[in-house]
Amino acid sequence: MFPYRALLAVLPIYLLAVGATPVNPTSGGTGKITLGFVARLNAIGISSIADADRARIKCMRVKGGHIKRDVSVNVTNSAVLYAAQVSVGSPPTEYTLLVDTGSSNMWVGANKSYTPTSTSYYTGNTVYVAYGSGNFSGVEYTDTVSFGNGLTINQQSIGVATQSQSLSGTGIDGVLGLGPADLTQGTVSNIDTVPTVVDNLYSQGMISSAVLGIYFVPASDSNSGELTFGGYDPSVITSTVHYAPITDTSSSNLFWGYNQSITYGGKTILPNSAGTVDTGTTLILIATDAFQTYQSATGGVMDNATGLLRITPSQYNNLQTLSFHIGTQTYDLIPNAQIWPRSLNYAIGGSSGSIYLVVHDIGYPSGSGLDFTNGYAFLERYYSIYDTTNACVGFAAIRYTNSTSN
Numbered sequence: 001m002f003p004y005r006a007l008l009a010v011l012p013i014y015l016l017a018v019g020a021t022p023v024n025p026t027s028g029g030t031g032k033i034t035l036g037f038v039a040r041l042n043a044i045g046i047s048s049i050a051d052a053d054r055a056r057i058k059c060m061r062v063k064g065g066h067i068k069r070d071v072s073v074n075v076t077n078s079a080v081l082y083a084a085q086v087s088v089g090s091p092p093t094e095y096t097l098l099v100d101t102g103s104s105n106m107w108v109g110a111n112k113s114y115t116p117t118s119t120s121y122y123t124g125n126t127v128y129v130a131y132g133s134g135n136f137s138g139v140e141y142t143d144t145v146s147f148g149n150g151l152t153i154n155q156q157s158i159g160v161a162t163q164s165q166s167l168s169g170t171g172i173d174g175v176l177g178l179g180p181a182d183l184t185q186g187t188v189s190n191i192d193t194v195p196t197v198v199d200n201l202y203s204q205g206m207i208s209s210a211v212l213g214i215y216f217v218p219a220s221d222s223n224s225g226e227l228t229f230g231g232y233d234p235s236v237i238t239s240t241v242h243y244a245p246i247t248d249t250s251s252s253n254l255f256w257g258y259n260q261s262i263t264y265g266g267k268t269i270l271p272n273s274a275g276t277v278d279t280g281t282t283l284i285l286i287a288t289d290a291f292q293t294y295q296s297a298t299g300g301v302m303d304n305a306t307g308l309l310r311i312t313p314s315q316y317n318n319l320q321t322l323s324f325h326i327g328t329q330t331y332d333l334i335p336n337a338q339i340w341p342r343s344l345n346y347a348i349g350g351s352s353g354s355i356y357l358v359v360h361d362i363g364y365p366s367g368s369g370l371d372f373t374n375g376y377a378f379l380e381r382y383y384s385i386y387d388t389t390n391a392c393v394g395f396a397a398i399r400y401t402n403s404t405s406n
């Protein structure tokens with residue numbers, strides 16, 4: 001871990017946006033609520049985003065059909081970290097928590113320590129979540145959790161860190177797990193499955209459906225993203241929302257998994273396959289055979305410094321549309337959406353004049369049951385909706401869908 005900490009000391013953390021921008025809940029107080037979140041460039045693991053993304057996916061695959069203790073994934077290895085401000089206790093202590101749809105426990109205390117208050121109840125249970133390189137262990141409390149503007153949960157299970165390697169050096173206080181509740185199995189002693197924050201907002205009547213909407217903006221833009229509990233934010237989408245069911249295919253079905261096919265320039269590179277959408281993955285990872293087809297079609301060469309495919313300006317000019325076919329809809333990534341933001345090349349060890357592709361090899365052939373992960377590179381172009389109530393995921397265009405800011 002030491003080299004990572006040393007790196008952190010010399011690299012800037014690129015703060016894209018700070019501050020909550022709450023939107024009034026709809027009438028009756030049981031509609032939905034939106035809050036802003038902080039996005040910052042992660043100084044940990046940035047020299048090898050693709051390796052970190054692959055390690056995270058490997059962790060997801062291992063879980064297929066075998067939910068045990070190792071039920072979560074690396075949380076800090078993405079190049080861009082999103083964190084939300086969450087208050088715990090009464091009087092409240094505010095924590096900066098990582099927004100992670102690939103894990104489902106909420107915990108605090110990695111940097112700012114937990115202060116029990118009148119609403120804190122120590123359950124006597126222990127909590128352990130493995131994230132691969134690091135892990136979290138602590139004790140379970142239930143406490144009041146609030147997201148601002150009146151959105152409050154009573155008796156939310158939270159982990160309070162006694163040891164947490166996984167976030168060291170980031171300044172982030174813990175994790176806000178927004179994945180399916182299944183992923184909490186075996187993480188808290190004496191409890192089978194722990195209701196997630198979204199489950200509790202719903203069961204306590206704060207939101208009218210167990211739905212989460214996530215809006216990211218390109219890292220090269222200065223605006224903040226936002227989380228919407230109970231629905232989506234119609235003010236930031238520019239198309240209708242279309243949904244796809246959670247897939248039956250293991251191990252994608254443990255996560256926010258669904259089926260899609262991928263074409264490049266109209267030619268199929270990945271047939272209809274199961275995979276996931278994940279805020280904790282930076283790139284778009286696709287099965288090795290699909291990736292090889294994409295690499296030869298684009299002419300990209302593997303760049304040693306960044307671990308990403310590098311293309312020349314003339315190859316960039318010849319890039320074709322990369323299309324994701326989900327349900328009845330097609331979600332296009334224009335050429336500019338297929339490249340790493342050039343203004344942030346420095347942050348991944350790249351050179352300023354170079355062009356790097358954000359599509360990468362998942363590390364194994366198609367047919368695995370988890371053949372792609374649409375990470376942040378996809379999510380900065382399309383709004384995403386995680387619907388527990390109807391067991392589906394949804395996507396919609398945003399004003400950045402065809403942005404050329406990269």
Ligand SMILES: *[C@@H]1O[C@H](CO)[C@@H](O)[C@H](O)[C@H]1NC(C)=O
Pocket residue numbers: 045052054055056057058059074077131132133134
């Ligand atoms: C977690 O990330 C570290 C890099 O920080 C990597 O070495 C490790 O293999 C990853 N583990 C898993 C299981 O993803």
Ligand SMILES: *[C@@H]1O[C@H](CO)[C@@H](O)[C@H](O)[C@H]1NC(C)=O
Pocket residue numbers: 133134135165
């Ligand atoms: C959790 O992480 C610590 C520190 O890296 C390590 O010593 C410990 O073995 C890990 N626990 C498990 C159960 O892997």
Ligand SMILES: *[C@@H]1O[C@H](CO)[C@@H](O)[C@H](O)[C@H]1NC(C)=O
Pocket residue numbers: 111112113169170171172
């Ligand atoms: C960790 O928390 C302390 C306050 O408890 C704060 O001053 C410090 O800035 C935090 N560290 C980082 C890296 O954010």
Ligand SMILES: *[C@@H]1O[C@H](CO)[C@@H](O)[C@H](O)[C@H]1NC(C)=O
Pocket residue numbers: 247249259272273274367368369370371
């Ligand atoms: C989803 O893809 C998997 C292959 O990964 C396939 O076996 C399954 O039938 C597909 N499901 C649907 C509903 O198309």
Ligand SMILES: *[C@@H]1O[C@H](CO)[C@@H](O)[C@H](O)[C@H]1NC(C)=O
Pocket residue numbers: 304
């Ligand atoms: C890139 O890596 C390859 C294989 O590891 C090596 O042969 C080559 O010399 C490296 N190139 C540069 C410019 O470092």
Ligand SMILES: *[C@@H]1O[C@H](CO)[C@@H](O)[C@H](O)[C@H]1NC(C)=O
Pocket residue numbers: 238239332334397398401402
């Ligand atoms: C993006 O541009 C393509 C043409 O390249 C167009 O077909 C599509 O409708 C545009 N999408 C949005 C959301 O503006």
